[in-house]
Amino acid sequence: MTDFKMKRDSMRKPLYRTGLSLLALLVLSGCAKLGPDFGGIANPPVPKKWKQNTNHKDPSVTHWWRTFHDPTLNTLVNKAYAQNLDIKSAGLRIAQARAALGISQGLAFPQLQTVSGQATSTRTGLADVATAGVNFDMGWEMDIWGKYARGIESSEAQLYASVASYDNIMVSVIAEVARNYINYRTAQERLIYAHRNVVIQERVTKMTEIQFNSGNVSELDMQQARTQLYNTRTSIPAIELNKVKARNALALLLGTDAAHVEKLLKQKDASLYNNSNKFIGQHKGIVQVKEEGHNGLTGVNLVPKPKLNPRYRIDANLLTRRPDIKAAEYQVHANSALIGAKMADLYPSITLFGNIGYNTNNQSGSWLNGTTPLGVTVGPSFSWNIFNYGRIKNQIRLQDAKFEESLVKYNKSVLSAVSEVSNALNGYVLTRKQQVENQKAVEATIRAFNISVVQYNDGLVNYQRLLTTVEKLTSTQDRFASIKGNVALNAIALYKSLGGGWQISRGKSYISRETAEKMKKRTDWGKYLDPEMTRLPKGFYDDK
Numbered sequence: 001m002t003d004f005k006m007k008r009d010s011m012r013k014p015l016y017r018t019g020l021s022l023l024a025l026l027v028l029s030g031c032a033k034l035g036p037d038f039g040g041i042a043n044p045p046v047p048k049k050w051k052q053n054t055n056h057k058d059p060s061v062t063h064w065w066r067t068f069h070d071p072t073l074n075t076l077v078n079k080a081y082a083q084n085l086d087i088k089s090a091g092l093r094i095a096q097a098r099a100a101l102g103i104s105q106g107l108a109f110p111q112l113q114t115v116s117g118q119a120t121s122t123r124t125g126l127a128d129v130a131t132a133g134v135n136f137d138m139g140w141e142m143d144i145w146g147k148y149a150r151g152i153e154s155s156e157a158q159l160y161a162s163v164a165s166y167d168n169i170m171v172s173v174i175a176e177v178a179r180n181y182i183n184y185r186t187a188q189e190r191l192i193y194a195h196r197n198v199v200i201q202e203r204v205t206k207m208t209e210i211q212f213n214s215g216n217v218s219e220l221d222m223q224q225a226r227t228q229l230y231n232t233r234t235s236i237p238a239i240e241l242n243k244v245k246a247r248n249a250l251a252l253l254l255g256t257d258a259a260h261v262e263k264l265l266k267q268k269d270a271s272l273y274n275n276s277n278k279f280i281g282q283h284k285g286i287v288q289v290k291e292e293g294h295n296g297l298t299g300v301n302l303v304p305k306p307k308l309n310p311r312y313r314i315d316a317n318l319l320t321r322r323p324d325i326k327a328a329e330y331q332v333h334a335n336s337a338l339i340g341a342k343m344a345d346l347y348p349s350i351t352l353f354g355n356i357g358y359n360t361n362n363q364s365g366s367w368l369n370g371t372t373p374l375g376v377t378v379g380p381s382f383s384w385n386i387f388n389y390g391r392i393k394n395q396i397r398l399q400d401a402k403f404e405e406s407l408v409k410y411n412k413s414v415l416s417a418v419s420e421v422s423n424a425l426n427g428y429v430l431t432r433k434q435q436v437e438n439q440k441a442v443e444a445t446i447r448a449f450n451i452s453v454v455q456y457n458d459g460l461v462n463y464q465r466l467l468t469t470v471e472k473l474t475s476t477q478d479r480f481a482s483i484k485g486n487v488a489l490n491a492i493a494l495y496k497s498l499g500g501g502w503q504i505s506r507g508k509s510y511i512s513r514e515t516a517e518k519m520k521k522r523t524d525w526g527k528y529l530d531p532e533m534t535r536l537p538k539g540f541y542d543d544k
Contacts, residue, residue, distance in 0.1 A: 033146030035340020
């Protein structure tokens with residue numbers, strides 16, 4: 001025991017000196033971070049004429065689909081948020097980024113931590129020799145130049161970029177749900193008009209056949225009437241196909257089957273296919289389309305109307321908070337941090353090594369009867385990649401070029417956003433004007449048809465005049481439904497271009513409860529899947 005105590009006393013002074021050295025290195029560690037410090041991107045290329053507003057929580061943008069006041073659309077959006085497969089994949093990419101950040105954070109702690117042990121028993125002659133030992137080894141590369149700190153910074157930026165990408169997918173999915181819903185309703189309205197015009201043309205054809213059988217008109221008139229009727233009937237399957245495609249697209253977006261979507265959509269216009277008599281009457285036995293202004297003209301309001309002011313002023317700050325632009329900005333940040341991580345390789349690295357070992361060697365055959373000396377080894381190691389043949393500098397240059405490229409991509413994403421907003425806003429304004437003029441055209445066409453069919457029956461005009469008005473009635477009404485759809489589609493495009501819709505997920509988990517439970521049963525995730533583990537920095541969207 002005396003020998004062992006003396007050994008320990010003799011080791012104390014070197015250990016104290018080593019401890020002081022370790023303390024000095026710990027103080028120095030993390031004080032220097034090489035490379036550029038990212039402070040955000042100043043003056044993104046946004047038009048100066050756009051207003052600067054401090055209120056970025058306008059509900060007409062954040063939950064814009066509600067402004068259509070369509071319960072079915074609201075239901076579809078909520079189901080897409082809960083069930084869409086692209087959104088689920090994006091949520092899992094956030095979990096991956098969170099784990100990658102954990103790896104980077106772990107590198108800031110001792111990189112080598114191992115415990116090893118051995119035990120042997122050897123018989124030599126008449127004696128047994130028993131040896132045993134337990135060793136704990138630790139190695140820690142001090143982060144003097146901020147290599148690991150920059151790695152953590154880059155991983156954090158990648159995590160935030162993955163969150164912004166998740167939100168961007170949310171924006172796209174919601175817009176696609178609304179777009180396909182509008183396409184579905186537009187196809188339904190077009191079908192209603194097509195069926196009505198088939199009824200009108202059937203009656204015109206019957207009237208022409210009566211005139212032909214009476215010898216009042218030529219066979220040409222009758223065949224032209226039939227041709228027009230057949231052509232209108234031919235257009236119906238193509239419109240039906242558009243409706244089916246929109247329904248199937250909704251099924252894919254909702255991660256479900258078409259039959260389930262069909263139930264959600266509920267053919268609320270079913271009766272309108274068969275109530276043509278409500279809109280088509282007779283005058284002295286002659287077919288007439290009722291003239292009752294806009295309501296009598298359509299009798300159908302399947303395509304929801306957007307409640308969007310055509311003089312909507314664009315908020316420049318709202319635009320730069322688009323999730324895709326935020327993702328691009330954090331990608332710039334991530335690449336900026338990696339420049340410093342690469343630069344750290346130009347400088348020497350200091351690693352602290354430590355070993356604590358218990359060993360025994362006893363010839364009595366019993367490990368417990370022998371001495372158990374304690375061995376402690378602590379010391380630094382020094383390495384410097386002096387002869388790297390330009391490899392490190394070229395890695396820095398490579399990373400700097402990646403950083404600059406990501407900055408260019410950021411500027412492009414902003415310019416693309418400006419273009420998208422401008423196109424959508426102008427598209428909305430112009431299609432609104434188009435809708436007003438088309439409304440007048442349909443009303444005039446109905447009046448012209450009613451006059452021409454009476455005059456034709458009285459022999460005042462030839463069939464070509466009647467044929468022209470019938471064709472105009474069919475095409476103008478079909479265009480009326482299409483323009484209604486285009487107005488709504490341009491409103492959706494504008495809302496999407498402003499980045500609205502991601503707010504539906506704020507404060508909620510990026511991964512569904514069922515998926516998280518399944519992952520936790522398979523792997524020890526700890527709290528990594530909990531929403532609070534992904535705390536967004538202040539100013540991520542609204543507070544900056």
